Amino acid sequence: MKRIVLLASGSGSNVENIANYFKDNPLVTIATVLTNKRDAKVIDRCNRLNVNALYFNRQSFSKSDCLLNIIKGMQPDLIILAGFLLKIPENFVAAFPNKIVNIHPALLPKYGGKGMYGMHVHNAVKNNNETETGITIHYVNENYDEGAIIHQAKTAVISTDTAEDIAQKIHVLEYEHFPKVIDQLLSN
Secondary structure, three states: OOEEEEEOOOOOEEEEEEEEHHHHOOEEEEEEEEEEEOHHHHHHHHHHHHOOEOOOOHHHHHHHHHHHHHHHHHHHEEEEEOOOOOOOOOHHHHHHHOOEEEEEOOOOOOOEEEEEOOHHHHHHHHHHOEEEEEEEEOOOOOOOOOOEEEEEEEEEEEOOOOHHHHHHHHHHHHHHHHHHHHHHHHHH
């Protein structure tokens, strides 16, 4: 049995997509979904999906080993960042080398780093008149969006696309590729 832990900060659409992808796979289980926002919509999604969800505060995440020890106890094969906005502390990276995976809504190294998430990325892509964008699935290291790239997928950007149009194209890529890449990583 392969165990994954998901971290999310927002609505949880990627969490739901991943949960649905693996729901009929007896070899993979979602140990829990952890969120740093008490009112995150991902909690509602998890309740509907019958998936464990826990809220944690910043103190237990970055100022102590409390959350780290809880996750270690779950013995995850992978820790998946699915719309998780906090920087991963170095003690997590050291404890789970090449086991923490993030998805970024751009073709890294472009539009990565602190503050580059969600609509901030899509607005930057639009404002810079990019002709393509995409997603990057990568390992997490001690720096924002600098871990080794596992997979990238691209989509065209046309001049009439709004930032919202770009966001929709990115969601399509995320939903298509993220669960499959997680599945491949678990199979290796």
